[in-house]
Amino acid sequence: MNHIKQRYHALVAVKCLETYDLICSALDSMNAMRVDSISAIVEHTFVFTPDIILVDNSILADNDYNTLSYIKGTQKLSRIPIIITSSEISSRRKLLKLPLVGFAPNPLCFKSLNKMVGRYLSSSNTRALPTQSDYIDTLTSLNNKDVLKIELGKLIKQSETFDDPFSLLLIDIDDFMAFNYTYGYHEGDQVIRKVARCTQLSMIGMAGDIYRYSGAQLVALLTESGIEEAELCGDEILNKVERLDIRNTNSSYRKITISVGIVTLSCYKTISEYTLLECANKCLEEAKYLGKNCFYSRFLSPFNKPD
Ligand SMILES: Nc1nc2c(ncn2[C@@H]2O[C@H](COP(=O)(O)OP(=O)(O)OP(=O)(O)O)[C@@H](O)[C@H]2O)c(=O)[nH]1
Structure with a gap:
C-alpha cells in the first residue's frame, strides 16, 4: 500500500443498516465508510480514494446515474470498481458501458458479493508504489x-x-x-x-x-x-x-x-x-x-x- 493511501478502503452507499452489514461482511477485513447518497460519495472521494465503492440500488435516483458516470470519468477514480446491488441490468445499460462497474446478483447474498468484490479488486489493478x-x-x-x-x-x-x-x-x-x-x-x-x-x-x-x-x-x-x-x-x-x-x-x-x-x-x-x-x-x-x-x-x- 502506498503512502497516499488513506483511512478507508471501501465506500458503501446504503440506506438500510442490514444491507450495510451484509456488504461489510463481504468486504472481509476492509475498513468501510458508510454514506447515504451518491453526492456524499462525490464529496468523500474528493478527500480520499477508496479501493472499492459499493452502492445499494435502493438509494439510486435517475439523475444519480450521471453522477456515477462523473465519478468514473474522473481520472483519479476511473480504476476504482463500483458494484451496484441490483440485477436489473436492462435499465442500467449506460452504466455497464463504464469500466469496472458491476451489478451484484439479486437477492444479495454474502457469498456471491464476496466473490465479486475479490474479482473486481484484482482486475482493477489497485494502486502500486507512488509515481511522479x-x-x-x-x-x-x-x-x-x-x-x-x-x-x-x-x-x-x-x-x-x-x-x-x-x-x-x-x-x-x-x-x-x-x-x-x-x-x-x-x-x-x-x-x-x-x-x-x-x-x-x-x-x-x-x-x-x-x-x-x-x-x-x-x-x-x-x-x-x-x-x-x-x-x-x-x-x-x-x-x-x-x-x-x-x-x-x-x-x-x-x-x-x-x-x-x-x-x-x-x-x-x-x-x-x-x-x-x-x-x-x-x-x-x-x-x-x-x-x-x-x-x-x-x-x-x-x-x-x-x-
Ligand atoms: N466540481 C468540483 N467540486 C469540488 C472539488 N473538490 C471540492 N469540491 C467542492 O467544493 C465545495 C467547497 O465548498 P466550501 O468551500 O465548503 O464552501 P463554499 O460554498 O465555497 O462557501 P465559502 O467558502 O464560504 O464561499 C464543496 O461543495 C466540495 O464538494 C472538485 O474537484 N470539483
Missing part, C-alpha cells in the same frame, strides 16, 4: 498538496537561514458548494481549471509556484516576495477571476469570485508548515468575513507572531 503522477493533480495539472508541504518546508528553512522573505497565498473559490449544486460538478471542475489558469497568468515573471491545496483551494508560493508584491499578485488574481465573468446566481456578485488569505514571512525562526497554513486560513476567513471577492494579508516576523 501521484504528485500531480490530474484536474489542474498543478503540483498537489504533498509537493506543497515539501516546498514549504524548504522555504521555511531558507528563510530561517538567509532571512529571505516569502509569501503564501491561499485562494478559495467563493460559494462553490452552491455552484456545484446549481450547475453540476463538471462545470465546477471547469471553474477550478480556469481559476488555476488565472493564478498562473498572474504569476508570470514572479518567482514561485502554484499548488492544488484541496477541493476548491489553491496555494501560490511566492519566493523572494515581500508583502507588497504578494498583495499586488493577490489583487491581480482577484481581478482576472472576476473578469472571467462566470455566472453564479448563488453569489451576491452574481458571478464566480475568489477570496485570498495572504501571509508573508520574514526573518521568522522556527515556524511549522502547519502554523503557516493555519495563519493563511485565518486570513482567508477574514477575507470571507469582509464580504468575499477580496484578500486579507498578514506579515509575520519575530515581532509579529501568529496568535
Whole structure:
C-alpha cells in the first residue's frame, strides 16, 4: 500500500443498516465508510480514494446515474470498481458501458458479493508504489498538496537561514458548494481549471509556484516576495477571476469570485508548515468575513507572531 493511501478502503452507499452489514461482511477485513447518497460519495472521494465503492440500488435516483458516470470519468477514480446491488441490468445499460462497474446478483447474498468484490479488486489493478503522477493533480495539472508541504518546508528553512522573505497565498473559490449544486460538478471542475489558469497568468515573471491545496483551494508560493508584491499578485488574481465573468446566481456578485488569505514571512525562526497554513486560513476567513471577492494579508516576523 502506498503512502497516499488513506483511512478507508471501501465506500458503501446504503440506506438500510442490514444491507450495510451484509456488504461489510463481504468486504472481509476492509475498513468501510458508510454514506447515504451518491453526492456524499462525490464529496468523500474528493478527500480520499477508496479501493472499492459499493452502492445499494435502493438509494439510486435517475439523475444519480450521471453522477456515477462523473465519478468514473474522473481520472483519479476511473480504476476504482463500483458494484451496484441490483440485477436489473436492462435499465442500467449506460452504466455497464463504464469500466469496472458491476451489478451484484439479486437477492444479495454474502457469498456471491464476496466473490465479486475479490474479482473486481484484482482486475482493477489497485494502486502500486507512488509515481511522479501521484504528485500531480490530474484536474489542474498543478503540483498537489504533498509537493506543497515539501516546498514549504524548504522555504521555511531558507528563510530561517538567509532571512529571505516569502509569501503564501491561499485562494478559495467563493460559494462553490452552491455552484456545484446549481450547475453540476463538471462545470465546477471547469471553474477550478480556469481559476488555476488565472493564478498562473498572474504569476508570470514572479518567482514561485502554484499548488492544488484541496477541493476548491489553491496555494501560490511566492519566493523572494515581500508583502507588497504578494498583495499586488493577490489583487491581480482577484481581478482576472472576476473578469472571467462566470455566472453564479448563488453569489451576491452574481458571478464566480475568489477570496485570498495572504501571509508573508520574514526573518521568522522556527515556524511549522502547519502554523503557516493555519495563519493563511485565518486570513482567508477574514477575507470571507469582509464580504468575499477580496484578500486579507498578514506579515509575520519575530515581532509579529501568529496568535
Ligand atoms: N466540481 C468540483 N467540486 C469540488 C472539488 N473538490 C471540492 N469540491 C467542492 O467544493 C465545495 C467547497 O465548498 P466550501 O468551500 O465548503 O464552501 P463554499 O460554498 O465555497 O462557501 P465559502 O467558502 O464560504 O464561499 C464543496 O461543495 C466540495 O464538494 C472538485 O474537484 N470539483
